[in-house]
Amino acid sequence: MYKPSKNLLECVRSLFPLEICPWDDYFLRMAQTDFYLNCHYKKASKTYFIRRAPFGGSYAILGGLTLFLRVLNDFVFNDDVIRALKNMGYRDEFCNFLQNLQIRVTVSAINEGMVFFPNEPAVIIEGSLISVRIAEGILTKSLNFPTLAMTKWHRVVEAASPGKTYEFSRRRAQNDIITSLYAHLAGIDISSNAEIRKGADIPISGSMGHEWIQSFGDEFDAFDKWLEINPDRPILLVDTISTLNSGVPNAIKAFNKHRLRIKEAGGIPGIRNDSGDLAYLTIEERLMLNKHGCTDVMIFETNDLDEYSIQSIKQQIFTQTPKFMNPSDILEKIIWACGTNPGTCSDQPSIGGVVKLTSIEDKAVIKIAHDNSIKTSIPGSNRSAHVYTEEGELLCCLIYHKSEKVENTEIAYHPDDKGKNIRLADYKNLVFEKRQIYINNSRETLDNVRERVKNETKNLHWSYKRLNNPHRVKVSLTEKVFNLRKKMIQNNQLMEEK
Amino acid sequence: MYKPSKNLLECVRSLFPLEICPWDDYFLRMAQTDFYLNCHYKKASKTYFIRRAPFGGSYAILGGLTLFLRVLNDFVFNDDVIRALKNMGYRDEFCNFLQNLQIRVTVSAINEGMVFFPNEPAVIIEGSLISVRIAEGILTKSLNFPTLAMTKWHRVVEAASPGKTYEFSRRRAQNDIITSLYAHLAGIDISSNAEIRKGADIPISGSMGHEWIQSFGDEFDAFDKWLEINPDRPILLVDTISTLNSGVPNAIKAFNKHRLRIKEAGGIPGIRNDSGDLAYLTIEERLMLNKHGCTDVMIFETNDLDEYSIQSIKQQIFTQTPKFMNPSDILEKIIWACGTNPGTCSDQPSIGGVVKLTSIEDKAVIKIAHDNSIKTSIPGSNRSAHVYTEEGELLCCLIYHKSEKVENTEIAYHPDDKGKNIRLADYKNLVFEKRQIYINNSRETLDNVRERVKNETKNLHWSYKRLNNPHRVKVSLTEKVFNLRKKMIQNNQLMEEK
Numbered sequence: 001m002y003k004p005s006k007n008l009l010e011c012v013r014s015l016f017p018l019e020i021c022p023w024d025d026y027f028l029r030m031a032q033t034d035f036y037l038n039c040h041y042k043k044a045s046k047t048y049f050i051r052r053a054p055f056g057g058s059y060a061i062l063g064g065l066t067l068f069l070r071v072l073n074d075f076v077f078n079d080d081v082i083r084a085l086k087n088m089g090y091r092d093e094f095c096n097f098l099q100n101l102q103i104r105v106t107v108s109a110i111n112e113g114m115v116f117f118p119n120e121p122a123v124i125i126e127g128s129l130i131s132v133r134i135a136e137g138i139l140t141k142s143l144n145f146p147t148l149a150m151t152k153w154h155r156v157v158e159a160a161s162p163g164k165t166y167e168f169s170r171r172r173a174q175n176d177i178i179t180s181l182y183a184h185l186a187g188i189d190i191s192s193n194a195e196i197r198k199g200a201d202i203p204i205s206g207s208m209g210h211e212w213i214q215s216f217g218d219e220f221d222a223f224d225k226w227l228e229i230n231p232d233r234p235i236l237l238v239d240t241i242s243t244l245n246s247g248v249p250n251a252i253k254a255f256n257k258h259r260l261r262i263k264e265a266g267g268i269p270g271i272r273n274d275s276g277d278l279a280y281l282t283i284e285e286r287l288m289l290n291k292h293g294c295t296d297v298m299i300f301e302t303n304d305l306d307e308y309s310i311q312s313i314k315q316q317i318f319t320q321t322p323k324f325m326n327p328s329d330i331l332e333k334i335i336w337a338c339g340t341n342p343g344t345c346s347d348q349p350s351i352g353g354v355v356k357l358t359s360i361e362d363k364a365v366i367k368i369a370h371d372n373s374i375k376t377s378i379p380g381s382n383r384s385a386h387v388y389t390e391e392g393e394l395l396c397c398l399i400y401h402k403s404e405k406v407e408n409t410e411i412a413y414h415p416d417d418k419g420k421n422i423r424l425a426d427y428k429n430l431v432f433e434k435r436q437i438y439i440n441n442s443r444e445t446l447d448n449v450r451e452r453v454k455n456e457t458k459n460l461h462w463s464y465k466r467l468n469n470p471h472r473v474k475v476s477l478t479e480k481v482f483n484l485r486k487k488m489i490q491n492n493q494l495m496e497e498k
Numbered sequence: 499m500y501k502p503s504k505n506l507l508e509c510v511r512s513l514f515p516l517e518i519c520p521w522d523d524y525f526l527r528m529a530q531t532d533f534y535l536n537c538h539y540k541k542a543s544k545t546y547f548i549r550r551a552p553f554g555g556s557y558a559i560l561g562g563l564t565l566f567l568r569v570l571n572d573f574v575f576n577d578d579v580i581r582a583l584k585n586m587g588y589r590d591e592f593c594n595f596l597q598n599l600q601i602r603v604t605v606s607a608i609n610e611g612m613v614f615f616p617n618e619p620a621v622i623i624e625g626s627l628i629s630v631r632i633a634e635g636i637l638t639k640s641l642n643f644p645t646l647a648m649t650k651w652h653r654v655v656e657a658a659s660p661g662k663t664y665e666f667s668r669r670r671a672q673n674d675i676i677t678s679l680y681a682h683l684a685g686i687d688i689s690s691n692a693e694i695r696k697g698a699d700i701p702i703s704g705s706m707g708h709e710w711i712q713s714f715g716d717e718f719d720a721f722d723k724w725l726e727i728n729p730d731r732p733i734l735l736v737d738t739i740s741t742l743n744s745g746v747p748n749a750i751k752a753f754n755k756h757r758l759r760i761k762e763a764g765g766i767p768g769i770r771n772d773s774g775d776l777a778y779l780t781i782e783e784r785l786m787l788n789k790h791g792c793t794d795v796m797i798f799e800t801n802d803l804d805e806y807s808i809q810s811i812k813q814q815i816f817t818q819t820p821k822f823m824n825p826s827d828i829l830e831k832i833i834w835a836c837g838t839n840p841g842t843c844s845d846q847p848s849i850g851g852v853v854k855l856t857s858i859e860d861k862a863v864i865k866i867a868h869d870n871s872i873k874t875s876i877p878g879s880n881r882s883a884h885v886y887t888e889e890g891e892l893l894c895c896l897i898y899h900k901s902e903k904v905e906n907t908e909i910a911y912h913p914d915d916k917g918k919n920i921r922l923a924d925y926k927n928l929v930f931e932k933r934q935i936y937i938n939n940s941r942e943t944l945d946n947v948r949e950r951v952k953n954e955t956k957n958l959h960w961s962y963k964r965l966n967n968p969h970r971v972k973v974s975l976t977e978k979v980f981n982l983r984k985k986m987i988q989n990n991q992l993m994e995e996k
Contacts, residue, residue: 002518002582017515020500021692024668025704028692033710033727044713084500084695088702129713136709140669170522171638172848174672194519194526197582204586206523211634211855212531214863215542215627217993229531241990242868275870344847350670350838357709365712370740372773492739495715 004201008066008112008444014199015177016067018074020081023137025088031133032094040130045359045381048123048143050116051352051374054151058470059460060351061154061453062122063146063182065112066444071138077101103131103138108383108402109438113150113185113452115460116435117397119415119475120384124436129360136355145175146182148351152307152342153186154453158465159307159314160336166205168192168302169343179343185449192339200446207235207272219246223254231258231265235300237272238285247271248285252292270298270335278303279316286330287322298333306341307467358382364496366488378415378477379485379496383436387412390429394461396422396474398432401481407432412476415485422476502699506564506610506942512697513675514565516572518579521635523586529631530592538628543857543879546621546641548614549850549872552649556968557958558849559652559951560620561644561680563610564942569636575599601629601636606881606900607936611648611683611950613958614933615895617913617973618882622934627858634853643673644680646849650805650840651684652951656963657805657812658834664703666690666800667841677841683947690837698944705733705770717744721752729756729763733798735770736783745769746783750790768796768833776801777814784828785820796831804839805965856880862994864986876913876975877983877994881934885910888927892959894920894972896930899979905930910974913983920974 003014021028034040053059077098085095105127116122123143125135157165167183170176170193180193184202191204208226216222223236236254238247251271255262262269271289273281278301289297301313314331321327340346356377357365364379378399385406387395400406407430414420424430463471477485484496501512519526532538551557575596583593603625614620621641623633655663665681668674668691678694688703695702706724714720721734734752736745749769753760760767769787771779776799787795799811812829819825838844854875855863862877876897883904885893898904905928912918922928961969975983982994 002578002585004585019693020696023692024666024690025692025702026690026707027704029704029728029731030706030710033724036727037723039713042713046709080500084692087500087502088692088695133709137669141674144670145672168522171635172642172851174643174676174842174847176639178672192522192524194521194523194582194586195517197586198518204523206525206527208528209524210865211544211631212528214855214865214992215537215540215858217858217861217863217991219992225535226531229534230527233527239867239870240992241866245868246990275867275873340848344672344842346847349672349842349844349847353670357712360713360715363715365715367708367712368739369737369773370743372737375773492744493715494712494717494738 002198004197005199006201006445006447008446008449009070009442011181011200011446012066012070015181018071021084022071022075022141023134027133027137028085028090031130032090034130034133035094035097040128042129043126043361044129044132044357045124045126046132046136046355047121047358047382048139048353048355049121050118051354052118054148054345054348054351055155056468057151057155058464058472059115059117060147061150061186061456062110062112062114062116062143063150063185064143065109065123065438067146068139068142069107071142072103072105072135075103101130103134105131105135107438108436110435111438111452112444113449113456114435115456117473117475119378119399120397120435121382121399124381124383126381140353140355144351144353145178147353148345149179149182150186150453152345153183153188154457155307155467156310156336156338156342157187158457159310159467163331164189164335166190166192166335166337167343168337168339172340173343176343183342185446186453187450202446207233208237210237210240213237213240220250220253223250224257227254227258227262231261232267234258234262234267234269235272237274239273239275243273243276243281244284244288248288252289252294255294255297256292268298269294269296270300272300272302274302279313279320282313282330282334283317283321286333298335300335300337302337302339304341305336305338306346310336311467360495363498364484364488365494366485368489368492368494376489378481379488380481382481383434385432385434387424388431388433389427390431394473395427395430396476398476398478399481400478404478404480406434406478409478411479412474413479413482414474414476415482420474422474500696502695503697504699504943504945506944506947507568507940509679509698509944510564510568513679516569519582520569520573520639521632525631525635526583526588529628530588532628532631533592533595538626540627541624541859542627542630542855543622543624544630544634544853545619545856545880546637546851546853547619548616549852550616552646552843552846552849553653554966555649555653556962556970557613557615558645559648559684559954560608560610560612560614560641561648561683562641563607563621563936565644566637566640567605569640570601570603570633573601599628601632603629603633605936606934608933609936609950610942611947611954612933613954615971615973617876617897618895618933619880619897622879622881624879638851638853642849642851643676645851646843647677647680648684650843651681651686652955653805653965654808654834654836654840655685656955657808657965661829662687662833664688664690664833664835665841666835666837670838671841674841681840683944684951685948700944705731706735708735708738711735711738718748718751721748722755725752725756725760729759730765732756732760732765732767733770734768735772737771737773741771741774741779742782742786746786750787750792753792753795754790766796767792767794768798770798770800772800777811777818780811780815780828780832781819784831796833798833798835800835800837802839803834803836804844808834809965858993861996862982862986863992864983866987866990866992874987876979877986878979880979881932883930883932885922886929886931887925888929892971893925893928894974896974896976897979898976902976902978904932904976907976909977910972911977911980912972912974913980918972920972
């Protein structure tokens, strides 16, 4: 069913079929074992967080919460699921039990499109042990790639800003639908992926590929015929033979021939580079275009772009533009179209997003991992606040137990390094912004999330947003959380004693 | 519907919903323009090939052909699709035309699971220009990630061989269903992904995660209870506190307590490492296990493994095993479980797979790309043969025009380097193995493809299979193809003159 929507939950329902066993097998094997040990109704909580921010950055942007909530809401252990489970060797008694089970967890989370930091609890689920076991399988998959994609595409948007951005990833993406959806949520303007409109009201666009020019045998002829039929999409690809010697001169000739027709159709003319040195070509092209009355022609850049190459091309155009021109006259007429690299998150194609059990029957639990201390978890069902000075500077991200009044915190403890503790008591008028503000909102729209991403990242100091080696936000613990963790590690104690 | 099948086409139909606009928008924009220029019924051909072999290797393994054929077969421009297209601004006249169009192309291809080399035509489609334009959008997406995944997972299988392999990628994969399916086709033994069984009859398995141990607070207790309920899945995760000081001793105690129960249930006991130095731990664990009567306990290795780490862990175990033991006694009892890295093809998350227009009305066409000569295509609707000496050595991959009798070739021309030409006439009894042997076979099974992958790669000389910097197979052209390409480049001629 073709049903492009602006409502995120509707998008997700249209674009992603509901899975029948949305987990790795081991979650349900543990759940079955809980059932036979009769501990499946114990109270439990789990937390989703990332160990490191992706792409060497300082933060991530949450994506996929709506995907998770949708499965949580729509999934039932119906006859088909039960048949599947029996076929996988699950026992009859357990299957009968599941048939009457609804996976029910309370979700405390930051909203989709909000910024979060390493170790910060982004999504917390609480409920019966069996629900919480099963929900993890849904939660990790729902959040991991969307969060990674959202973060990556937002880096592209920031690097290109204020330039417009297109997303062209379908043909080489590992998962083009997730890529196109979360690229849009991150702020990308237009997609090439026609299928995304099956469920999401995202603007799409397309013009010519190399085959268009090849199929005519003559480059000018190909451009001429294209503009004749498509004056409303006057984008000409100029590198089929030789960009500066053939493509651009032919494009200029064609634009000048069809100038009136393009204007009447409301088309915005452009040329597209798809190979060669984009910074060099762009400067030369701009000079040629301007010289021949094509000042209004935009330049589309494609060919393995990502935030790093966009940044360095912009930087070089800025310094290498001939003195008689203003670099911004060139930069303002560039449109950045990215595909494969951000589409696959090529420099880091997975995020270290994990879900860890944090409490059982209100007793905190920990994973210690002496062999690899970065894997030692923070015990307890915690929440986070971003702490701002009265000047609006982000001082730290503070992790506190849900039972604590975070505003009373005197010292923010670094988990492992005393020298990095912060005496909050020394500051006046600190603002504690509690982060887990998600409320069940089925009216979340694509535009809401785009707006939220924009606001959240606008509020981050630029030093946290540098592409390479940015400043890191301190993620600290309250005294209660710090002491509990320290004690449990020292005593090799997996569960809090109460 | 839960319908696990061994038939590949059925798997694909169950696992992947048919898309309603399975293309990037520009393919259909070009098709619409063809229609208005009345050239949509010209004869055309396109070829899928890769520019470079992925992962620094020398070859790729074709995946996704069945995905492509399924869409080709099942897709129709029904009312829903037409409504979508009108909503995207396609014109009524064109939409009316599409309503009566069936995308029809002739497919010449190597089979799913066959090896191919850079520039070798792997899949050729021929038909009316409009069908061929649209089919490209389906073809590229269908082949690219499956081929990449198939090639990657096969590298893992080769590195681990003769060890068994598991695939654990669901929670961090960008596209877990494609990953699990093509991992299986590449030869992986078992998956953790329960959802894959919705459509594919692939064995799955699961045991405990860290949360299992955490939820008991006591490691031995957690192991003990697990084995009590699951003597048929006796895999214990040993790194929650400290692998050698706590995990392994507790596991030994638990195995010895439940020895009989496990044997009766037919379980194969194992411990699982998920952090720390796997080579070191494995040697120490084997010594401890053997000393305490657990010689039958397997060691599962997890934690960011890929073909490179498997190879180097095996190598170190081989050299570092204490003299009184045989390294193969350790190696034979290892099971390799890989997830995130091969699951996302982390060292190269996309393949340079492209489809290029190769002929129009039987006249060859080329993309020249002076700015970037690696992008210069090989013109014409060509096929390939693998040429073997009478001793069975692969001499070259030879690209010939479909009208040629390849067995008559005297010289195999390197596309750009005369010094690398091969005089085939100097050899006696050469064997020309034509590669495009695909015939429409809806009875292709998972097992067929697995078997084909095994045979195809077994026949490759080991020097082509080295993980790093392997020997490269020469991909050559017949005189006819070579001369045509040279002439078209020299004359900046996009289309052959006839």
